[in-house]
Amino acid sequence: MSLYLGLDSSTQSLTAIIVAIEGDERHVVFESSLSFDEALPHYATTHGVLPRRDPLVATSSPLMWAEALDLMMAKVAKSGLDLRQLASISGSAQQHGSVYLNAAWLQAVRALDANGPLVDQIRGTFAREESPIWMDSSTAEECAEVTARAGGSDALARRTGSRAFERFTGPQIRRFFKQSPAPYRATVRVHLVSSFLASLLSGSDAPIDPGDASGMNLMDLASQDWWQDAVDATAPGLREKLPSIKPSTTVVGTLSPYWQARYGLPAAKVIAWSGDNPCSLIGTGLVREGRVAVSLGTSDTVFGLMRAPRVDVTGTGHVFGAPTGDYMGLTCFLNGSLARERMRNQFFMDWAAFSHALDSTPPGVHVVLPWFEPEITPAVPLAGARRYGMANAGANVEVRALVDAQMMTMALHSRWMGVEIDTIHATGGAAANRSILQTMANVFGATVYQFAVSNSAALGAALRAAHADLTARDSAAGWDDVVRGFAEPMASTRIAPDARRHGFYRELMQVYAACEAHALEKGPDPEPLLERLRDRVARAG
Protein backbone atom coordinates (compact mmCIF):
# COMPACT_ATOMS: atom_id res chain seq x y z
CA MET A 1 0.00 0.00 0.00
CA SER A 2 1.15 3.56 -0.73
CA LEU A 3 0.01 6.81 0.85
CA TYR A 4 -0.22 10.10 -1.02
CA LEU A 5 -0.60 13.49 0.65
CA GLY A 6 -2.39 16.43 -0.97
CA LEU A 7 -2.34 19.88 0.63
CA ASP A 8 -4.56 22.82 -0.32
CA SER A 9 -3.57 26.31 0.78
CA SER A 10 -6.76 28.16 -0.10
CA THR A 11 -7.91 31.70 0.63
CA GLN A 12 -9.29 30.87 4.06
CA SER A 13 -7.71 27.62 5.15
CA LEU A 14 -5.12 24.89 4.75
CA THR A 15 -6.41 21.35 4.18
CA ALA A 16 -4.57 18.03 4.04
CA ILE A 17 -5.92 14.82 2.54
CA ILE A 18 -4.12 11.48 2.47
CA VAL A 19 -5.26 8.76 0.10
CA ALA A 20 -4.23 5.11 0.35
CA ILE A 21 -3.92 3.04 -2.83
CA GLU A 22 -3.21 -0.65 -3.09
CA GLY A 23 -4.29 -2.00 -6.46
CA ASP A 24 -8.05 -1.57 -6.60
CA GLU A 25 -8.28 -0.73 -2.89
CA ARG A 26 -8.62 3.04 -2.64
CA HIS A 27 -9.50 5.09 0.43
CA VAL A 28 -9.25 8.57 1.85
CA VAL A 29 -7.54 7.80 5.17
CA PHE A 30 -6.92 11.29 6.58
CA GLU A 31 -8.52 14.69 6.18
CA SER A 32 -7.80 17.75 8.29
CA SER A 33 -8.29 21.46 7.87
CA LEU A 34 -7.23 24.58 9.71
CA SER A 35 -8.72 28.03 9.28
CA PHE A 36 -6.13 30.81 9.06
CA ASP A 37 -8.27 33.27 11.07
CA GLU A 38 -8.83 30.81 13.91
CA ALA A 39 -5.58 28.81 14.04
CA LEU A 40 -3.24 31.76 13.47
CA PRO A 41 -5.00 34.79 15.00
CA HIS A 42 -1.73 36.74 15.40
CA TYR A 43 -1.82 37.54 11.66
CA ALA A 44 -5.19 39.27 12.18
CA THR A 45 -6.70 38.07 8.90
CA THR A 46 -10.42 38.07 8.13
CA HIS A 47 -11.35 35.20 5.83
CA GLY A 48 -7.58 34.85 5.22
CA VAL A 49 -7.14 38.46 4.06
CA LEU A 50 -5.08 41.10 5.93
CA PRO A 51 -6.94 44.25 7.11
CA ARG A 52 -8.02 46.22 4.03
CA ARG A 53 -7.57 49.96 3.85
CA ASP A 54 -8.52 50.24 0.18
CA PRO A 55 -11.41 48.05 -1.09
CA LEU A 56 -9.46 47.38 -4.29
CA VAL A 57 -6.42 46.02 -2.44
CA ALA A 58 -6.34 42.47 -1.03
CA THR A 59 -3.21 40.95 0.49
CA SER A 60 -2.30 38.07 2.74
CA SER A 61 0.76 36.94 4.65
CA PRO A 62 3.21 34.44 3.11
CA LEU A 63 4.63 33.87 6.59
CA MET A 64 1.16 32.80 7.73
CA TRP A 65 0.92 30.28 4.87
CA ALA A 66 4.32 28.89 5.91
CA GLU A 67 3.34 28.68 9.58
CA ALA A 68 0.11 26.91 8.61
CA LEU A 69 2.14 24.39 6.60
CA ASP A 70 4.30 23.70 9.66
CA LEU A 71 1.20 23.20 11.86
CA MET A 72 -0.41 20.91 9.32
CA MET A 73 2.67 18.73 8.83
CA ALA A 74 2.76 18.28 12.61
CA LYS A 75 -0.86 17.09 12.46
CA VAL A 76 -0.04 14.74 9.57
CA ALA A 77 2.86 13.32 11.61
CA LYS A 78 0.42 12.58 14.45
CA SER A 79 -2.21 11.02 12.19
CA GLY A 80 -1.52 7.50 13.45
CA LEU A 81 -0.88 6.30 9.90
CA ASP A 82 2.25 4.36 9.03
CA LEU A 83 3.90 7.25 7.24
CA ARG A 84 6.83 5.14 6.08
CA GLN A 85 4.40 4.34 3.27
CA LEU A 86 4.08 8.00 2.27
CA ALA A 87 5.36 7.87 -1.31
CA SER A 88 4.71 11.39 -2.55
CA ILE A 89 3.21 14.77 -1.73
CA SER A 90 1.75 17.48 -3.90
CA GLY A 91 -0.23 20.60 -3.31
CA SER A 92 -2.77 23.10 -4.48
CA ALA A 93 -2.85 26.79 -3.71
CA GLN A 94 -5.08 29.77 -4.35
CA GLN A 95 -4.08 31.06 -7.78
CA HIS A 96 -2.38 34.32 -8.81
CA GLY A 97 -0.97 35.32 -5.37
CA SER A 98 2.72 36.22 -5.46
CA VAL A 99 5.57 36.00 -2.93
CA TYR A 100 8.59 38.32 -3.21
CA LEU A 101 11.85 36.91 -1.86
CA ASN A 102 15.21 38.57 -1.29
CA ALA A 103 18.83 37.43 -1.62
CA ALA A 104 18.65 35.49 1.67
CA TRP A 105 15.89 33.17 0.38
CA LEU A 106 17.81 30.47 -1.44
CA GLN A 107 20.28 29.82 1.33
CA ALA A 108 17.53 29.88 3.98
CA VAL A 109 15.24 27.43 2.20
CA ARG A 110 18.08 25.01 1.49
CA ALA A 111 19.35 25.01 5.05
CA LEU A 112 16.20 24.85 7.17
CA ASP A 113 17.15 23.68 10.65
CA ALA A 114 14.84 21.18 12.34
CA ASN A 115 15.70 22.55 15.77
CA GLY A 116 13.67 25.70 15.28
CA PRO A 117 10.34 26.55 13.70
CA LEU A 118 10.17 27.29 9.98
CA VAL A 119 8.78 30.82 10.32
CA ASP A 120 11.71 32.09 12.36
CA GLN A 121 14.11 30.94 9.66
CA ILE A 122 12.38 32.55 6.70
CA ARG A 123 11.15 35.73 8.39
CA GLY A 124 14.06 37.73 6.96
CA THR A 125 13.76 36.42 3.40
CA PHE A 126 10.90 38.56 2.08
CA ALA A 127 11.46 41.58 -0.14
CA ARG A 128 7.77 42.31 0.47
CA GLU A 129 6.03 41.24 3.67
CA GLU A 130 2.54 41.06 2.17
CA SER A 131 1.43 39.04 -0.85
CA PRO A 132 -1.21 40.42 -3.20
CA ILE A 133 -3.87 37.72 -3.71
CA TRP A 134 -6.55 36.89 -6.28
CA MET A 135 -9.10 39.22 -4.64
CA ASP A 136 -6.98 42.27 -5.43
CA SER A 137 -8.36 44.52 -8.17
CA SER A 138 -6.06 47.52 -7.81
CA THR A 139 -4.07 47.12 -11.04
CA ALA A 140 -6.39 48.50 -13.76
CA GLU A 141 -3.70 50.97 -14.82
CA GLU A 142 -0.99 48.29 -14.97
CA CYS A 143 -3.30 46.00 -16.97
CA ALA A 144 -3.72 48.76 -19.57
CA GLU A 145 0.03 49.33 -19.67
CA VAL A 146 0.94 45.64 -20.00
CA THR A 147 -1.74 45.22 -22.70
CA ALA A 148 -0.42 48.11 -24.75
CA ARG A 149 3.22 47.10 -24.33
CA ALA A 150 2.56 43.43 -25.22
CA GLY A 151 0.73 44.23 -28.47
CA GLY A 152 -2.91 44.56 -27.42
CA SER A 153 -5.62 42.58 -25.69
CA ASP A 154 -6.11 40.06 -28.49
CA ALA A 155 -2.42 39.20 -28.65
CA LEU A 156 -2.21 38.83 -24.88
CA ALA A 157 -5.30 36.59 -24.80
CA ARG A 158 -4.12 34.40 -27.66
CA ARG A 159 -0.57 34.00 -26.36
CA THR A 160 -1.18 33.74 -22.60
CA GLY A 161 -4.76 32.38 -22.49
CA SER A 162 -6.27 35.53 -20.93
CA ARG A 163 -6.49 39.25 -21.58
CA ALA A 164 -4.93 41.27 -18.77
CA PHE A 165 -6.77 40.76 -15.47
CA GLU A 166 -6.21 42.84 -12.33
CA ARG A 167 -5.49 39.87 -10.10
CA PHE A 168 -3.10 38.16 -12.53
CA THR A 169 0.48 38.11 -11.31
CA GLY A 170 2.08 40.06 -14.18
CA PRO A 171 0.07 43.27 -13.61
CA GLN A 172 0.57 42.79 -9.85
CA ILE A 173 4.35 42.57 -10.31
CA ARG A 174 4.27 45.69 -12.45
CA ARG A 175 2.44 47.61 -9.74
CA PHE A 176 5.01 46.53 -7.16
CA PHE A 177 7.84 47.61 -9.48
CA LYS A 178 6.20 51.04 -9.98
CA GLN A 179 5.24 51.65 -6.36
CA SER A 180 8.25 50.14 -4.61
CA PRO A 181 11.22 50.21 -7.01
CA ALA A 182 13.88 49.50 -4.37
CA PRO A 183 12.15 46.43 -2.83
CA TYR A 184 11.43 45.28 -6.40
CA ARG A 185 15.15 45.51 -7.20
CA ALA A 186 15.91 43.60 -4.00
CA THR A 187 13.60 40.78 -5.11
CA VAL A 188 15.60 37.83 -6.42
CA ARG A 189 12.64 35.49 -6.82
CA VAL A 190 8.91 35.95 -7.41
CA HIS A 191 7.08 32.76 -6.46
CA LEU A 192 3.41 31.94 -6.69
CA VAL A 193 1.76 30.64 -3.51
CA SER A 194 2.00 27.15 -5.02
CA SER A 195 5.71 27.21 -5.90
CA PHE A 196 6.58 29.01 -2.63
CA LEU A 197 5.06 26.21 -0.55
CA ALA A 198 6.56 23.49 -2.79
CA SER A 199 9.94 25.16 -2.20
CA LEU A 200 9.48 25.02 1.57
CA LEU A 201 8.65 21.31 1.46
CA SER A 202 11.49 20.35 -0.86
CA GLY A 203 14.11 22.71 0.55
CA SER A 204 14.79 24.00 -2.96
CA ASP A 205 13.65 26.68 -5.34
CA ALA A 206 10.66 24.92 -6.91
CA PRO A 207 9.34 25.49 -10.45
CA ILE A 208 5.88 26.79 -11.32
CA ASP A 209 3.59 24.40 -13.23
CA PRO A 210 1.82 25.50 -16.42
CA GLY A 211 -1.59 25.42 -14.68
CA ASP A 212 -0.61 28.14 -12.24
CA ALA A 213 1.79 29.96 -14.61
CA SER A 214 -1.12 30.58 -16.98
CA GLY A 215 -2.70 32.76 -14.28
CA MET A 216 0.08 35.32 -14.63
CA ASN A 217 -0.35 36.90 -18.11
CA LEU A 218 3.30 35.91 -18.61
CA MET A 219 3.33 32.36 -20.02
CA ASP A 220 3.12 31.38 -23.67
CA LEU A 221 0.35 28.75 -23.68
CA ALA A 222 1.71 26.92 -26.72
CA SER A 223 5.31 26.45 -25.58
CA GLN A 224 4.49 26.47 -21.83
CA ASP A 225 7.45 28.74 -21.22
CA TRP A 226 7.73 32.43 -20.33
CA TRP A 227 6.67 34.70 -23.21
CA GLN A 228 9.51 37.20 -23.35
CA ASP A 229 7.37 40.00 -24.86
CA ALA A 230 4.95 39.84 -21.93
CA VAL A 231 7.81 39.56 -19.42
CA ASP A 232 9.46 42.65 -20.95
CA ALA A 233 6.11 44.47 -20.99
CA THR A 234 5.67 43.81 -17.26
CA ALA A 235 8.78 44.98 -15.43
CA PRO A 236 12.54 45.37 -16.06
CA GLY A 237 14.81 42.52 -15.05
CA LEU A 238 11.82 40.25 -14.40
CA ARG A 239 13.00 37.20 -16.34
CA GLU A 240 15.77 36.40 -13.83
CA LYS A 241 13.34 36.76 -10.93
CA LEU A 242 10.93 34.12 -12.27
CA PRO A 243 11.32 30.41 -11.48
CA SER A 244 11.32 27.92 -14.34
CA ILE A 245 8.07 26.46 -15.66
CA LYS A 246 7.98 22.64 -15.49
CA PRO A 247 5.17 20.13 -16.17
CA SER A 248 2.76 19.51 -13.26
CA THR A 249 4.06 15.94 -13.05
CA THR A 250 7.63 17.07 -12.23
CA VAL A 251 9.34 15.58 -9.19
CA VAL A 252 10.72 18.71 -7.52
CA GLY A 253 12.76 16.79 -4.97
CA THR A 254 12.18 14.94 -1.73
CA LEU A 255 10.78 16.16 1.56
CA SER A 256 13.70 18.17 2.96
CA PRO A 257 15.67 17.17 6.09
CA TYR A 258 13.73 19.79 8.10
CA TRP A 259 10.48 17.83 7.77
CA GLN A 260 12.15 14.47 8.14
CA ALA A 261 14.02 15.36 11.32
CA ARG A 262 11.35 17.58 12.90
CA TYR A 263 8.35 15.32 12.31
CA GLY A 264 9.84 11.89 11.55
CA LEU A 265 8.49 11.94 8.00
CA PRO A 266 10.12 9.90 5.22
CA ALA A 267 12.00 11.23 2.18
CA ALA A 268 8.76 11.26 0.15
CA LYS A 269 8.84 12.74 -3.35
CA VAL A 270 7.57 16.30 -3.64
CA ILE A 271 5.63 16.78 -6.87
CA ALA A 272 5.20 20.27 -8.36
CA TRP A 273 2.25 22.15 -6.83
CA SER A 274 -0.45 23.74 -8.93
CA GLY A 275 -3.35 26.17 -8.60
CA ASP A 276 -6.54 25.22 -6.78
CA ASN A 277 -8.63 25.19 -9.95
CA PRO A 278 -6.27 22.92 -11.97
CA CYS A 279 -6.13 20.61 -8.92
CA SER A 280 -9.93 20.65 -8.61
CA LEU A 281 -10.18 19.61 -12.25
CA ILE A 282 -8.50 16.33 -11.22
CA GLY A 283 -10.34 16.15 -7.88
CA THR A 284 -13.69 16.31 -9.68
CA GLY A 285 -12.61 13.66 -12.17
CA LEU A 286 -12.69 15.94 -15.22
CA VAL A 287 -9.88 14.22 -17.09
CA ARG A 288 -11.90 14.17 -20.33
CA GLU A 289 -13.59 16.91 -22.33
CA GLY A 290 -17.36 17.52 -22.22
CA ARG A 291 -18.39 18.05 -18.61
CA VAL A 292 -17.92 21.01 -16.31
CA ALA A 293 -17.44 21.52 -12.61
CA VAL A 294 -18.73 24.42 -10.57
CA SER A 295 -16.68 25.17 -7.48
CA LEU A 296 -18.46 27.14 -4.76
CA GLY A 297 -15.45 28.09 -2.63
CA THR A 298 -14.48 31.60 -1.57
CA SER A 299 -14.67 32.34 -5.30
CA ASP A 300 -17.27 30.66 -7.48
CA THR A 301 -15.67 29.15 -10.58
CA VAL A 302 -16.89 27.23 -13.63
CA PHE A 303 -14.32 25.07 -15.39
CA GLY A 304 -13.79 22.12 -17.67
CA LEU A 305 -11.03 20.31 -19.53
CA MET A 306 -10.22 21.34 -23.11
CA ARG A 307 -8.16 19.23 -25.51
CA ALA A 308 -7.20 22.33 -27.51
CA PRO A 309 -6.97 25.90 -26.20
CA ARG A 310 -10.15 27.71 -27.34
CA VAL A 311 -9.20 31.16 -26.08
CA ASP A 312 -12.03 33.56 -25.23
CA VAL A 313 -11.16 36.76 -27.06
CA THR A 314 -14.34 38.42 -25.72
CA GLY A 315 -12.33 38.73 -22.52
CA THR A 316 -14.48 36.88 -19.99
CA GLY A 317 -12.70 33.64 -19.34
CA HIS A 318 -9.28 32.08 -19.10
CA VAL A 319 -7.48 29.15 -20.62
CA PHE A 320 -5.06 27.52 -18.18
CA GLY A 321 -2.78 24.51 -18.54
CA ALA A 322 -4.40 21.37 -17.09
CA PRO A 323 -2.41 18.90 -14.93
CA THR A 324 -3.09 16.22 -17.56
CA GLY A 325 -1.05 18.18 -20.11
CA ASP A 326 -4.27 19.38 -21.81
CA TYR A 327 -5.93 22.74 -21.21
CA MET A 328 -8.81 23.96 -19.08
CA GLY A 329 -11.32 26.74 -19.58
CA LEU A 330 -12.30 28.71 -16.47
CA THR A 331 -14.42 31.67 -15.48
CA CYS A 332 -14.06 33.14 -12.00
CA PHE A 333 -16.61 35.11 -9.96
CA LEU A 334 -15.42 36.97 -6.88
CA ASN A 335 -18.78 37.40 -5.16
CA GLY A 336 -19.19 33.74 -4.22
CA SER A 337 -19.32 32.28 -0.71
CA LEU A 338 -18.55 35.55 1.06
CA ALA A 339 -21.56 37.19 -0.64
CA ARG A 340 -23.76 34.29 0.50
CA GLU A 341 -22.33 34.57 4.01
CA ARG A 342 -22.90 38.31 4.05
CA MET A 343 -26.58 37.82 3.19
CA ARG A 344 -26.93 34.99 5.70
CA ASN A 345 -25.42 37.13 8.48
CA GLN A 346 -27.46 40.19 7.53
CA PHE A 347 -30.66 38.24 8.17
CA PHE A 348 -29.28 36.42 11.25
CA MET A 349 -29.64 33.04 9.55
CA ASP A 350 -27.64 29.84 9.82
CA TRP A 351 -27.14 27.69 6.70
CA ALA A 352 -30.27 25.65 7.55
CA ALA A 353 -32.37 28.84 7.57
CA PHE A 354 -30.66 30.02 4.39
CA SER A 355 -31.58 26.71 2.72
CA HIS A 356 -35.11 26.96 4.04
CA ALA A 357 -35.42 30.45 2.54
CA LEU A 358 -34.36 29.02 -0.83
CA ASP A 359 -36.67 26.00 -0.63
CA SER A 360 -39.72 28.05 0.34
CA THR A 361 -39.30 30.96 -2.07
CA PRO A 362 -39.89 30.67 -5.82
CA PRO A 363 -37.87 32.85 -8.20
CA GLY A 364 -39.47 36.20 -8.98
CA VAL A 365 -39.42 38.81 -11.72
CA HIS A 366 -36.65 40.93 -10.26
CA VAL A 367 -32.88 40.99 -10.45
CA VAL A 368 -30.05 41.72 -8.05
CA LEU A 369 -26.56 42.08 -9.50
CA PRO A 370 -24.47 40.57 -6.66
CA TRP A 371 -21.47 42.91 -6.76
CA PHE A 372 -21.00 43.43 -3.02
CA GLU A 373 -17.23 43.53 -3.67
CA PRO A 374 -15.56 44.66 -6.91
CA GLU A 375 -16.40 41.83 -9.33
CA ILE A 376 -14.09 39.92 -11.68
CA THR A 377 -16.79 38.60 -14.09
CA PRO A 378 -18.03 40.88 -15.49
CA ALA A 379 -15.40 43.46 -14.58
CA VAL A 380 -17.02 45.79 -12.02
CA PRO A 381 -14.54 48.11 -10.29
CA LEU A 382 -17.10 49.90 -8.13
CA ALA A 383 -18.57 47.67 -5.43
CA GLY A 384 -22.30 47.72 -4.65
CA ALA A 385 -25.23 45.42 -5.46
CA ARG A 386 -27.61 46.85 -8.09
CA ARG A 387 -31.33 46.03 -7.91
CA TYR A 388 -33.96 45.96 -10.65
CA GLY A 389 -37.70 45.55 -10.01
CA MET A 390 -37.04 44.85 -6.35
CA ALA A 391 -37.90 47.07 -3.40
CA ASN A 392 -38.16 46.28 0.31
CA ALA A 393 -38.05 42.58 -0.34
CA GLY A 394 -37.97 40.40 2.77
CA ALA A 395 -35.11 38.16 3.84
CA ASN A 396 -36.29 35.09 1.93
CA VAL A 397 -36.73 36.98 -1.34
CA GLU A 398 -33.28 38.57 -0.95
CA VAL A 399 -31.65 35.17 -0.40
CA ARG A 400 -33.49 33.68 -3.39
CA ALA A 401 -32.55 36.62 -5.63
CA LEU A 402 -28.88 36.43 -4.62
CA VAL A 403 -28.47 32.71 -5.35
CA ASP A 404 -30.50 33.05 -8.58
CA ALA A 405 -28.17 35.85 -9.65
CA GLN A 406 -25.02 33.91 -8.82
CA MET A 407 -26.20 30.92 -10.85
CA MET A 408 -27.44 33.03 -13.78
CA THR A 409 -24.21 34.98 -14.06
CA MET A 410 -22.25 31.71 -14.08
CA ALA A 411 -24.50 30.23 -16.77
CA LEU A 412 -24.27 33.36 -18.94
CA HIS A 413 -20.53 33.88 -18.63
CA SER A 414 -19.46 30.29 -19.19
CA ARG A 415 -21.05 30.09 -22.64
CA TRP A 416 -17.75 31.05 -24.27
CA MET A 417 -16.37 27.60 -23.34
CA GLY A 418 -18.64 26.11 -26.00
CA VAL A 419 -19.72 23.14 -23.86
CA GLU A 420 -23.36 21.93 -23.83
CA ILE A 421 -23.71 21.74 -20.07
CA ASP A 422 -25.95 18.80 -19.18
CA THR A 423 -24.05 17.53 -16.13
CA ILE A 424 -22.30 19.55 -13.43
CA HIS A 425 -19.81 18.25 -10.87
CA ALA A 426 -20.30 20.48 -7.81
CA THR A 427 -17.50 21.11 -5.33
CA GLY A 428 -16.22 23.62 -2.76
CA GLY A 429 -17.58 24.44 0.70
CA ALA A 430 -21.04 25.56 -0.45
CA ALA A 431 -21.55 22.42 -2.56
CA ALA A 432 -22.63 20.81 0.72
CA ASN A 433 -25.81 22.87 0.38
CA ARG A 434 -28.37 20.97 -1.73
CA SER A 435 -30.78 23.92 -1.89
CA ILE A 436 -28.09 25.98 -3.62
CA LEU A 437 -27.35 23.04 -5.93
CA GLN A 438 -31.05 22.66 -6.79
CA THR A 439 -31.03 26.29 -7.95
CA MET A 440 -27.90 25.52 -9.97
CA ALA A 441 -29.67 22.57 -11.63
CA ASN A 442 -32.76 24.65 -12.41
CA VAL A 443 -30.84 27.63 -13.83
CA PHE A 444 -28.42 25.58 -15.98
CA GLY A 445 -31.05 22.95 -16.88
CA ALA A 446 -28.42 20.38 -15.92
CA THR A 447 -28.09 17.42 -13.56
CA VAL A 448 -25.85 18.24 -10.59
CA TYR A 449 -23.79 15.77 -8.54
CA GLN A 450 -21.94 16.04 -5.25
CA PHE A 451 -18.73 14.26 -4.27
CA ALA A 452 -17.75 12.25 -1.23
CA VAL A 453 -14.78 14.59 -0.71
CA SER A 454 -15.90 18.22 -0.88
CA ASN A 455 -12.37 19.67 -0.99
CA SER A 456 -11.62 18.64 -4.56
CA ALA A 457 -8.48 20.82 -4.67
CA ALA A 458 -6.79 18.90 -1.83
CA LEU A 459 -8.03 15.59 -3.24
CA GLY A 460 -6.79 16.59 -6.70
CA ALA A 461 -3.38 17.39 -5.23
CA ALA A 462 -3.23 13.97 -3.54
CA LEU A 463 -4.24 12.29 -6.82
CA ARG A 464 -1.59 14.28 -8.71
CA ALA A 465 0.95 12.98 -6.19
CA ALA A 466 -0.35 9.45 -6.79
CA HIS A 467 -0.25 9.88 -10.56
CA ALA A 468 3.42 10.89 -10.50
CA ASP A 469 4.32 7.84 -8.40
CA LEU A 470 2.12 5.31 -10.22
CA THR A 471 3.28 6.38 -13.69
CA ALA A 472 6.92 6.16 -12.53
CA ARG A 473 6.25 2.51 -11.58
CA ASP A 474 3.93 1.64 -14.49
CA SER A 475 3.96 3.95 -17.46
CA ALA A 476 0.54 2.60 -18.55
CA ALA A 477 -1.23 4.05 -15.49
CA GLY A 478 -3.33 6.88 -16.92
CA TRP A 479 -5.41 9.65 -15.38
CA ASP A 480 -8.64 7.63 -15.71
CA ASP A 481 -7.05 4.96 -13.57
CA VAL A 482 -5.81 7.44 -10.96
CA VAL A 483 -9.12 9.26 -10.42
CA ARG A 484 -11.16 6.02 -10.38
CA GLY A 485 -12.86 5.38 -7.06
CA PHE A 486 -12.01 8.83 -5.68
CA ALA A 487 -13.14 11.62 -7.96
CA GLU A 488 -16.38 10.08 -9.16
CA PRO A 489 -19.69 11.87 -8.63
CA MET A 490 -21.95 9.99 -6.20
CA ALA A 491 -25.00 8.66 -8.08
CA SER A 492 -27.12 8.92 -4.91
CA THR A 493 -26.57 12.69 -4.74
CA ARG A 494 -28.08 13.34 -8.19
CA ILE A 495 -30.09 16.59 -8.36
CA ALA A 496 -32.28 16.84 -11.46
CA PRO A 497 -33.45 20.15 -12.90
CA ASP A 498 -37.13 21.12 -12.64
CA ALA A 499 -38.15 21.68 -16.29
CA ARG A 500 -40.78 24.33 -15.49
CA ARG A 501 -38.38 26.34 -13.32
CA HIS A 502 -35.68 26.05 -15.95
CA GLY A 503 -38.11 27.49 -18.52
CA PHE A 504 -38.67 30.51 -16.27
CA TYR A 505 -34.95 31.00 -15.64
CA ARG A 506 -34.25 30.98 -19.38
CA GLU A 507 -36.51 34.02 -19.68
CA LEU A 508 -35.21 35.64 -16.51
CA MET A 509 -31.65 35.17 -17.73
CA GLN A 510 -32.38 37.41 -20.73
CA VAL A 511 -33.63 40.07 -18.34
CA TYR A 512 -30.59 39.50 -16.11
CA ALA A 513 -28.25 40.01 -19.08
CA ALA A 514 -30.08 43.25 -19.95
CA CYS A 515 -29.83 44.50 -16.34
CA GLU A 516 -26.13 43.72 -16.32
CA ALA A 517 -25.59 45.57 -19.60
CA HIS A 518 -27.55 48.54 -18.25
CA ALA A 519 -25.60 48.63 -14.99
CA LEU A 520 -22.35 48.57 -16.95
CA GLU A 521 -23.65 51.39 -19.18
CA LYS A 522 -23.65 49.12 -22.21
CA GLY A 523 -27.39 48.76 -22.73
CA PRO A 524 -30.80 50.49 -22.41
CA ASP A 525 -33.12 50.54 -19.40
CA PRO A 526 -34.28 46.92 -18.88
CA GLU A 527 -37.62 47.96 -17.28
CA PRO A 528 -39.68 47.18 -20.46
CA LEU A 529 -38.25 43.63 -20.45
CA LEU A 530 -39.08 43.21 -16.76
CA GLU A 531 -42.59 44.53 -17.40
CA ARG A 532 -43.12 42.08 -20.29
CA LEU A 533 -42.00 39.12 -18.16
CA ARG A 534 -44.22 40.29 -15.28
CA ASP A 535 -47.23 40.37 -17.68
CA ARG A 536 -46.43 36.96 -19.07
CA VAL A 537 -46.10 35.45 -15.60
CA ALA A 538 -49.39 37.11 -14.50
CA ARG A 539 -51.22 35.76 -17.57
CA ALA A 540 -49.80 32.27 -17.02
CA GLY A 541 -51.16 32.48 -13.43
Ligand code: ADP
Ligand atom coordinates in the same frame (compact mmCIF):
# COMPACT_ATOMS: atom_id res chain seq x y z
P1 ADP B 1 -11.79 28.04 -0.10
O1 ADP B 1 -11.27 26.72 -0.57
O2 ADP B 1 -11.88 29.07 -1.16
O3 ADP B 1 -11.10 28.57 1.14
P2 ADP B 1 -14.08 26.43 0.66
O4 ADP B 1 -14.27 25.63 -0.59
O5 ADP B 1 -13.49 25.76 1.83
O6 ADP B 1 -13.29 27.79 0.35
O7 ADP B 1 -15.50 27.02 1.05
C1 ADP B 1 -15.64 27.82 2.18
C2 ADP B 1 -17.00 28.47 2.15
O8 ADP B 1 -18.02 27.48 2.13
C3 ADP B 1 -17.30 29.32 3.37
O9 ADP B 1 -16.90 30.66 3.14
C4 ADP B 1 -18.82 29.16 3.55
O10 ADP B 1 -19.48 30.36 3.15
C5 ADP B 1 -19.21 28.08 2.56
N1 ADP B 1 -20.09 27.06 3.18
C6 ADP B 1 -19.77 26.11 4.08
N2 ADP B 1 -20.87 25.36 4.40
C7 ADP B 1 -21.91 25.86 3.69
C8 ADP B 1 -23.32 25.53 3.58
N3 ADP B 1 -23.86 24.54 4.28
N4 ADP B 1 -24.06 26.27 2.74
C9 ADP B 1 -23.51 27.27 2.03
N5 ADP B 1 -22.21 27.62 2.09
C10 ADP B 1 -21.40 26.93 2.92
Ligand code: XUL
Ligand atom coordinates in the same frame (compact mmCIF):
# COMPACT_ATOMS: atom_id res chain seq x y z
C1 XUL C 1 -9.16 31.74 -10.31
C2 XUL C 1 -9.22 32.57 -9.08
C3 XUL C 1 -9.69 31.94 -7.79
C4 XUL C 1 -8.50 31.58 -6.92
C5 XUL C 1 -8.91 31.28 -5.48
O1 XUL C 1 -8.74 32.43 -11.42
O2 XUL C 1 -8.86 33.72 -9.06
O3 XUL C 1 -10.50 30.83 -8.06
O4 XUL C 1 -7.78 30.53 -7.47
O5 XUL C 1 -9.64 30.16 -5.34
